[in-house]
Amino acid sequence: MTDGIQNVERVCYTVLMLAIALILLFLVYLVLFSPRLHHATEPEAPKIRDSVQMKKLWALAQVSMKNHHTLRAEKALLTILRFDEKNASAYNRLGILYAKEKKWDDAIECFEIAQSLDNNASSLHNVGLVYLETENYDKAAQAFQQAITLEGDLPTRYIAYSKAEEKLGNRAKALEALETAYTLDPSTTVLRHILELHERADDIAAITETKERIATLLEAKKTKPPRVRQRTLRPVRPSTPAKPPKPPRPPRPRGPFKRKVI
Numbered sequence: 001m002t003d004g005i006q007n008v009e010r011v012c013y014t015v016l017m018l019a020i021a022l023i024l025l026f027l028v029y030l031v032l033f034s035p036r037l038h039h040a041t042e043p044e045a046p047k048i049r050d051s052v053q054m055k056k057l058w059a060l061a062q063v064s065m066k067n068h069h070t071l072r073a074e075k076a077l078l079t080i081l082r083f084d085e086k087n088a089s090a091y092n093r094l095g096i097l098y099a100k101e102k103k104w105d106d107a108i109e110c111f112e113i114a115q116s117l118d119n120n121a122s123s124l125h126n127v128g129l130v131y132l133e134t135e136n137y138d139k140a141a142q143a144f145q146q147a148i149t150l151e152g153d154l155p156t157r158y159i160a161y162s163k164a165e166e167k168l169g170n171r172a173k174a175l176e177a178l179e180t181a182y183t184l185d186p187s188t189t190v191l192r193h194i195l196e197l198h199e200r201a202d203d204i205a206a207i208t209e210t211k212e213r214i215a216t217l218l219e220a221k222k223t224k225p226p227r228v229r230q231r232t233l234r235p236v237r238p239s240t241p242a243k244p245p246k247p248p249r250p251p252r253p254r255g256p257f258k259r260k261v262i
Helices: 002-032 034-041 045-049 052-066 070-083 088-100 104-117 121-133 137-150 155-167 171-184 188-201 204-223
Strands: none
Touching: 052 070, 052 088, 070 088, 088 104, 088 121, 104 121, 121 137, 121 155, 137 155, 155 171, 155 188, 171 188, 188 204
C-alpha cells in the first residue's frame, strides 16, 4: 500500500515539474519571439505616412481647417490617427482644432499626447496657451518654461510666459521675460507689451520711460536711410557679326518658244 502511494506521489511530482517546465518555455517564447512577430506584422509608420491616401487626408484636413470646415477636418485627422496612432503632428493639429472650438479638455489631451510622442516646443507652447485661456496659470507658466528650454530663440514664447507670470503676481519675472523678447526682437510691438504691463501696475516712471523708448525707436526708423536695392549686372553677350547678304540669283536663260505640233 505504501509503495502504491509513493508511486502516485512520484507521478504527480513528475507531472507538476513538466507543467512548470512548459510554463517557463511558454514565457521564454513570449519574451523572445512574440515582439518580433508583432513588429513583423505591424506596418511601419513612415511607410504609412508616405502613402498616397495619407497625403490626401492631410491635404483635406489642412484645406478644411483653412476654410473653417471643422467637422470635415476633425474626421480627416481622426482617420489619420486610426491608421497611424503615433502621429504627433496629427494630434497637434487636432488639439489646435479643439482649442478653436473651446473644447479645452480635448485640446489639452491631444497636446499632451503629441508631447509624449514627440518632445517639441510647439506642443508645449500650445498646451500652455490652453492653460492660460482656462486660467490655469501655474501649469501655463510651467509649459511655457519647458518650451523656452527646448526652443528659446522665439520672442512669442517669452511674451506668452510673461502673461502667465503676471497673472500669478510675478511682475518682475514677467518684465524680465518681455525684456528678453525685446532683445530677440527689438520692435515697437514688444515695447507696447512692456508699456501695457507698466500701465496695469500704474508705474508712472516706467510708463514714461517706455514711451520714450518707443518714440526713440520710431524716430530711428524714420531717419534710417532707405535700403538701396543692388542690381546684379548681367554679363554682356558678345555681339555676333552680321551675316553678309546673299547675292541675288542670276536669271535663268530661256530658249526660243516652241509650239507643239498636233
